[in-house]
Amino acid sequence: MCLKCHGTGRAQCMWCNGRGRRMQMELCQHCYGNGTESCQMCQNSNQQCDGCAGKGRVLTYMRLTVTWKNNVFEFITDQNSEFSSDLFRNVKGEKLVMDEQSKVSGITDFPDPTIIEVSQNALEQHWTRFSSCRVLRQRQSVERLPLTRVQYCWKEKQLSYFVYGTESKVFVQNYPKKCCCVVM
Known part of the structure; x- marks a missing residue:
């Protein structure tokens, strides 16, 4: 359906603004006093809809977004200052x-x-x-998260490392030598 005339084929006269008269008394020569004229947009014929391409059906989708959020509170007792x-x-x-x-x-x-x-x-x-x-x-x-502190001596220095978790991961804060040695 035409958006200007809503399918009637007639639209408000642009010369008299739909009053049918100009200058209060004079009949509008364009619409002959009717206040409407042939729709210039559709020229009194059906237009093809841009939304459905003339098929009469419009396919639409609605999207619903659900956000699940987990809020976590953690507390660790017996925190050791050397172990993060x-x-x-x-x-x-x-x-x-x-x-x-x-x-x-x-x-x-x-x-x-x-x-x-x-x-x-x-x-x-x-x-x-x-x-x-x-x-x-x-x-x-x-x-219960296992944490073991291992103390050792290397080149007359007292050092330590930590073994933690059931996976036995190792954390060393200041490893004394940077190459050629692996802690297992």
Whole structure:
């Protein structure tokens, strides 16, 4: 359908602005007092629709984007100042507690009271921070991550390195020699 005349083939006269008269009394010579004239855009014929190419059907798609976001709270007890706790993110440990539900409750029965307190505080912070969001699932776990400090002497210097995670990864802060030696 023509957008100017809406399929009628007639559009408002551009000389008299649809009034049918010019200069108040004089009849419009262009539209003969009718106020409309033949539509110049479609010339009183159907136009091919750009949207459907004249087929009468328009194919449309709707896109729905769902974003799932995980919010993580981590706490590591017994942090050693020489060993960066960030290294624990890349290793696995032994799972001691695992709870996954739509809403978990804080840990109440655990030998270390620090873990109980941190669990309660973390859940309270989570509900305060995300109270306006739809929380689908919560998971709470406690892992034991092995960490061993190995002390050794090299060229009369006391040095150390760390073995951590169940994968037994090694971290050396100041390795004494830069070539020809590998710590296994």
